[in-house]
Each structure stands twice: as structure tokens, then as C-alpha cells.
Amino acid sequence: MDDFSDILPPEAVFHDLAAASKKALFQTLANLAAERLGLDARQVGERLAERERLGSTGFGGGVAIPHGKIDDLGHVVALFAKLPQPIEFAAIDGMPVDLVFLLLSPPDAGVDHLKALARVSRRLRDRAFVAKLRGAGSADALYALFADSQARDAA
Numbered sequence: 001m002d003d004f005s006d007i008l009p010p011e012a013v014f015h016d017l018a019a020a021s022k023k024a025l026f027q028t029l030a031n032l033a034a035e036r037l038g039l040d041a042r043q044v045g046e047r048l049a050e051r052e053r054l055g056s057t058g059f060g061g062g063v064a065i066p067h068g069k070i071d072d073l074g075h076v077v078a079l080f081a082k083l084p085q086p087i088e089f090a091a092i093d094g095m096p097v098d099l100v101f102l103l104l105s106p107p108d109a110g111v112d113h114l115k116a117l118a119r120v121s122r123r124l125r126d127r128a129f130v131a132k133l134r135g136a137g138s139a140d141a142l143y144a145l146f147a148d149s150q151a152r153d154a155a
Contacts, residue, residue, distance in 0.1 A: 003146075003147060003148065004078065004119075004120070004123075004146040004147065005146070005147040007075075007076050007077055007078045007103075007116060008077075008078040008079070008080060008143070008146055008147075009036075009037075009077075010139075010140075010143045010147075011036050012032070012033075012036050012037060012077070012078065012079040012080065013079075013080045013081075013139045013142050013143040013146070014032065014079070014080065014081040014082065014139055015082050015136065015137070015138050015139040015141075015142055016082065016083070016084045017081040017082065017083055017084075017100075018083065018084055018085070019083060019087055020087070021087060021088070022052070022087060022088065022089050022090075025081075025083075025087060025100065026045055026048045026049060026052075026066065027045055029044070029048065029066070029079060029081065029100070029102050030042070030044035030045035030048065032079060032081075033077075033079055033102065033104065036079070037077050037079070037104075039070055039073065039104070040070075040071075040072075043070060043071065044068070044070060044104065047068030047069060047070060047104075048066050048067075048068050048102075050068065051066065051067060051068050052066065056089060056090040056091055056092065058089035058090060058091025058092065058095075058097050059091065059092055059121065059124075059125075060091055060092050060093040060095065061093065061095065061124075061125075061127070061130060062086060062091075062095055062096065062097055062098045062099055062130075063097065063099045063100075063101070063124045063130065064089050064091065064097045064099070064100050064101070065100075065101045065102075065103060065117065065120055065121060065124065066100065066102050066103075067102070067103040067104065067105070067113070067117060068104055068105075069104075069105050069106065069107045069109070069113070070104045070105070070106065070107075071106075071107060073104060073105065073106045074106065075105075075106065075109070075112075076103065076104070076105045076106075076109060076112050076113060076116045077103075077104050077105075078101060078102060078103050078104070078116075078120070079101075079102040079104075080099075080100070080101050080102070080142060080146065081099075081100045081102070082098065082099055082100075082133060082134070082136065082142060083097070083098045083099070083100065084098075085098070086098040098134070099124070099130065099133055099134070101120050101124060103116055103117060103120060129145070132145055133145060
């Protein structure tokens with residue numbers, strides 16, 4: 001299933017989200033998660049930094065999937081950002097990142113977290129889909145790609 005509307009609400013998709021560095025990006029994402037998803041910005045920022053210290057979540061091709069476990073979260077949620085300028089991310093291929101899919105899960109969502117991470121990773125390894133994301137001209141267009149990708153691929 002490639003429809004991400006179950007974890008990615010329209011208000012959590014951002015087009016041209018500027019950030020000068022990975023640290024600044026994480027702070028911005030934490031603030032947006034607080035504002036749009038009702039989460040604690042400090043906790044989100046800390047969890048992202050903790051996970052990133054284990055190894056970069058930039059998996060190549062200009063894509064990163066930062067993720068973490070957040071207390072008091074009822075289910076897996078996501079936020080997506082397309083950056084106007086790629087930033088250094090210490091990705092596995094050394095390439096800067098311009099597409100970021102933030103994945104947050106409850107502490108006890110082991111299997112659900114891994115399934116969501118696998119779903120996102122699988123979709124963002126699809127070069128044609130990533131090209132469509134890079135070509136999208138608005139947050140609405142980005143959301144449409146994530147919310148209806150299965151139907152679009154079948155057409």
C-alpha cells in the first residue's frame with residue numbers, strides 16, 4: 001500500500017521549506033510537528049538528534065527519513081518537506097538532501113513503526129516517484145502524490 005494518507009495529513013506537507021543545516025532543519029521540523037500535529041517540539045527535536053547520532057537517516061539520492069519515538073503519541077504520524085536548496089546531511093552516498101520524510105511513532109509501536117519506515121523507504125527508493133516529488137510545484141501537489149500514488153501508478 002503506497003497511500004500515506006493514514007499517517008501524513010495534508011497540513012503536514014511543506015513545499016520549499018528552507019533550512020541552512022541539518023540541525024536547523026530538525027528544529028524547524030520539531031516546531032512544525034508541534035504546531036501541526038500537537039506534539040512537544042523539544043521532545044521531537046531531542047528524539048531526532050538522538051536517532052541521528054546512531055547514523056545518518058539520509059539514505060541516498062537526496063532523500064532522508066529522520067524518525068523517532070515520541071511519548072504520548074497515539075499512532076504513527078508523518079511530516080514531509082521539500083527543500084528549495086539541498087543541505088548537507090551526511091547521507092550514505094554523500095549527496096545533500098532536499099526531500100525529507102519525518103516519521104514519528106509511539107514508544108510501543110515497534111512493528112507499526114518498522115512497517116511504516118519500510119513503506120516510506122520503499123516508496124522513496126522509486127526514482128520516478130522521487131522525480132515527481134521534485135517536480136511538484138505546491139504542497140497540495142506533493143500531498144496528492146503521497147495520498148493517491150497507488151491509483152496514479154495503476155493508471
